[in-house]
Amino acid sequence: MSDSPIWHPFTQHGLGEPIPLVTHASGAALYTADGRRIVDAISSWWVTTHGHAHPRIAAAIADQAARLDQIIFAGWTHQPALDVAEGLRAIMPPALTRVFFSDSGSTAVEVALKMALGYWLHRGTPRHRILVLEHGYHGDTIGAMSIGARGAFNRAYEPLLFDVATIPFPAEGAEQVTLDALAAALADDPAALIIEPLIVGAGGMLTYPPHVLATMRRMCADAGVLFIADEVMTGWGRTGTLLACEQAGVVPDILCLSKGLTGGAVPLAVTMASEPIYQAHYAADRARMFFHSSSYTANPIACAAAAANLAIWREEPVMGRIKTLVERQRVRLSALANVPGVANARQIGTIAAVDLPGGEVGYLSDRSPRLLAFFRERDLLLRPLGTTVYVMPPYCIDDGDLDEVYAAIGEAAGL
Structure with missing residues (x-):
């Protein structure tokens, strides 16, 4: 057993795998206590956009910490939260008029589900059924697990999870099966459909085309069913567009x-809602208020980081960097696709993925720990999803680091 009292997430300590001690980071690199430089090829679990320890974001955090570190957000407000809300309103779709703060992707999803159910209740036509897309992942709180794929991730908690209606994933050539299933499910007057747009992340980096997404949205609108987009992973340029x-x-x-709301520096989340959803909760009746919060809702330090991130998006050529990274990855992925043992090479925006077939598949594949160790020994932070290896780097990663990442994946195909 380890001497450390820390219980790490998604870590089986019984395997005795090494847990490197990271002392600092900069750009696309992490640095460990034993002097290693690690290329962060997955943006430290998909969060780091502009690079680690970005000077503008770090300065905003330090400045805010010396001014106002925390304040209850129920009935109080502060300037960083106002800046973030207005900044989001300026770049997000105009129909999304309201901004509700929380502190993680899971809680942003929980908030969305509660908003949807509250909307129908306060309209006087309660609905409770949630439609979900096969292979989806939306977080690890109870509501988020309920609407995600069932399996080893949540088997122990099955008694706590509520039932959902699952729509088949729109695999290539079988898109109509998905749309037919959605049409049937919509006929039962569900409350909402929640999806990860264009790419299912933890479910295996599975992609589907925009026209299917557009059709699903139109079908929900025609049926009067709310449409929830979980862009926790896909937002902030990951797929090549802001959303x-x-x-x-x-x-x-x-x-x-x-x-990426804070550039990946500190935890923060928002759930943005259209005006009808807000108005369904708006009343003189206190019983109709939206009952959700946490102690650190809209924490001023986290909001300052988000405000700095929004300033970077406004004032720097972020989309240009993303476009360049997309092309740099496309060239390398094309070459990797020809390596024996590599299958199903795919890319959407800055996210690239391949499958390394052979042996058991799935998240608990015996090959996954071997791949993880292989990449760790080569000073790369790559965390396979079973036998799926994906690359989702910070936008500042340079060509040398990208070359190392793709070369290592090619070597790993021969394991």
């Missing part, structure tokens, strides 16, 4: 954002 929904011309009723 993945943009590529389908889709505006959701409710939008979940986190991860």
